[in-house]
Amino acid sequence: MTDKTDNIEADFRQVHDADVRTRFLPGGCIEVIGDFVPGDPPAHVLFDFDGTLSLVREGWPEIMVPMMVEFLQATGTDESPEALQKACSRFVMELTGKQTIYQMIRLAEEITQRGGTPLDPAEYKNEYHDRLMRHIESRREKLRTGAAQPSEMVVPGSIELLELLQQRGVPVYLASGTDEQFVREEVELLQLDKYFGRHVYGAQDDYKSFSKAQVIERILSENNVEGASLLGFGDGYVEIQNVRDVGGTAIAVASDEANRDGRPDPWKRERLIGAGAHAVVPDYAAAEQLISWLWEGRE
DSSP states (O other): OOOSSOOOOOOOOOOSOTTOOEEEOTTSSOEEETTOOOOSOOSEEEEOOBTTTBOTTTTTHHHHHHHHHHHHHTTTOOOOHHHHHHHHHHHHHHTBTBOHHHHHHHHHHHHHHTTOOOOOHHHHHHHHHHHHHHHHHHHHHHHHHTSSOGGGGBOTTHHHHHHHHHHTTOOEEEEEEEEHHHHHHHHHHTTOHHHHTTOEEEEOSSGGGOOHHHHHHHHHHHHTOOGGGEEEEESSHHHHHHHHHTTOEEEEEOOOTTTOSSOOOHHHHHHHHHTTOSEEESSSTTHHHHHHHHHHOOO
């Protein structure tokens, strides 16, 4: 996807306060924010990828943050490794949902602030990706060989949710901040390509030529529909804000990628509610209930 305009992804905006009233649908898995009530049935559904569907890259912060600490230490700063770890963790998580390059742009800025001379952010991104791929290669290989099933490496209930959407004839789209070539590879490894087909979009080398907001604009314009017909799922604030901005329904996926125990990740939950999510789920264990609620208003 290309566009002549600069698709700079927006910073986090606080929509809901931490004390916003919430309620749970019967069963206790689906948390509804404020007074939200589903409107007309969604006609198009957009998903983020990592943490929203895929768990292939689970643990990525444990690769990114130590790498950043290494580069910051090389500036000669007198900050302790613990202080650098805390600082990097904070801004890495704050930027989660944006393309990876934005985290590397921030790293370059942090290096400059400490008197260092940064590399091009793309070089940091490449180094991070090389380290991450070494970390997750065994997972990818298990999927290739059949030693692991796709259901083992997706957010619980993902396949059931996609099946329910397919049964309803609802087109689904995927937009990720990860480089598109790798997203497409992992979509195939997880056997999710049968749901998304050609509608898989990811980050480009020219990062300004891609944004999740641009994907949304394309969905709406090509199908000649209003934003209210869009349903979005994501575990990052960007897609929550983007879907909400066009008048769509934004479901926050506060997935605990490591434990997968049906409980939401507290940090994600708070962050995504703040970004304006209409509802929060820890995973898709209650997929049938979620679809019934969103399409028929049945609780």
